[in-house]
Amino acid sequence: MRSHYWLLLAAGFAAFSSCQKSYNPPDLVISGGTGSGGTGSGSTGSKLVKYESKGVNTSESTTITYQYDASGRLTRYDETYVDSSNVATSFYFKYNRDASGKVTQVVTNELAASAPGQGYPDTVVYNIHYPGSSSNFDYARYSMDLGGGALVFRDSSVFVYNGAGEVTDKYSYFGAGPTPLNLSGHYQYTYSNGNITILKIFDPSSSQSTPYGTFNFQYDDKPASLYLGNESYLPGLDEGFSSKNNPVKYTITGSGLNESVSYSYQYNTDQRPVTGIIYLVPGKVAYNVKYTYQ
Numbered sequence: 001m002r003s004h005y006w007l008l009l010a011a012g013f014a015a016f017s018s019c020q021k022s023y024n025p026p027d028l029v030i031s032g033g034t035g036s037g038g039t040g041s042g043s044t045g046s047k048l049v050k051y052e053s054k055g056v057n058t059s060e061s062t063t064i065t066y067q068y069d070a071s072g073r074l075t076r077y078d079e080t081y082v083d084s085s086n087v088a089t090s091f092y093f094k095y096n097r098d099a100s101g102k103v104t105q106v107v108t109n110e111l112a113a114s115a116p117g118q119g120y121p122d123t124v125v126y127n128i129h130y131p132g133s134s135s136n137f138d139y140a141r142y143s144m145d146l147g148g149g150a151l152v153f154r155d156s157s158v159f160v161y162n163g164a165g166e167v168t169d170k171y172s173y174f175g176a177g178p179t180p181l182n183l184s185g186h187y188q189y190t191y192s193n194g195n196i197t198i199l200k201i202f203d204p205s206s207s208q209s210t211p212y213g214t215f216n217f218q219y220d221d222k223p224a225s226l227y228l229g230n231e232s233y234l235p236g237l238d239e240g241f242s243s244k245n246n247p248v249k250y251t252i253t254g255s256g257l258n259e260s261v262s263y264s265y266q267y268n269t270d271q272r273p274v275t276g277i278i279y280l281v282p283g284k285v286a287y288n289v290k291y292t293y294q
Helices: 110-114 229-233
Strands: 048-055 063-069 074-082 088-097 103-108 124-129 139-145 152-161 167-178 180-192 195-202 213-221 243-255 257-267 274-280 284-292
Touching: 048 229, 088 110, 139 195
Parallel strands: none
Antiparallel strands: 048 063, 048 284, 063 074, 074 088, 088 103, 103 124, 124 139, 139 152, 152 167, 167 180, 180 195, 195 213, 213 243, 243 257, 257 274, 274 284
8 A cells, every 4th residue: 555645546547538617726836834843753844845654564665755846846756665575666757847837748667667577668758738728737648659569558537627627527548559448437526625525436337327436535624745736636646635634534435345544643833744643444553654844
């Protein structure tokens, strides 16, 4: 389990035309902070530069460092994940922006790093599409040739927005070789007070009328450790970064699903979490987490 991905989703990326409303994403410039730490260890400030998690009674851990441009916009993160067998995997995601600040490409070595020697290219480039002059992307996609044109994988995601400019649906598609793109995932989001409160996951092989999994989220009233607005839906990032506060609990219900995860934090003087504990079941610690800011 990569514990920073609190939505616990696997997302693909696909292309297809989508109707969306024009929307200007939230300002991603993150203000600095001052003062000494709160009751927990860690750092003050409000720009997240490092995230660490360590499993309890396991070697599993995650370390992520974040980089920003002069305007405070995310440009790259580097992640090292150590699994329960103490095997480490390191990879990066880079977010290339145009002159206006919009992310137009996402570059990563995640596939090659996660499966060395399997023929994956050193890097994969996702192209991010914006309709007309809109500042909101409507799809992201990539294609990957593993056989001199004989075996081409295509992966894409389509995004649908509501009138408030929030992503309400994400459709993932996948295709291999000459076959057309097929729906591989559908995720539906409900918001309240700037936070994702309900996530529904639909089985692409079903009628899409009933979700097979539903997440219900609860939050604290403190600023999120990392808030990226709709950019959190870009490849490699976590949809949870679109929420303005920090999750304190979520429950999963559905076909054969019944799970509850809770979080406990200590905060710095800027009211952002500096340390935390993730409980997979009440009273059982699963991960200790730490946040470092500038």
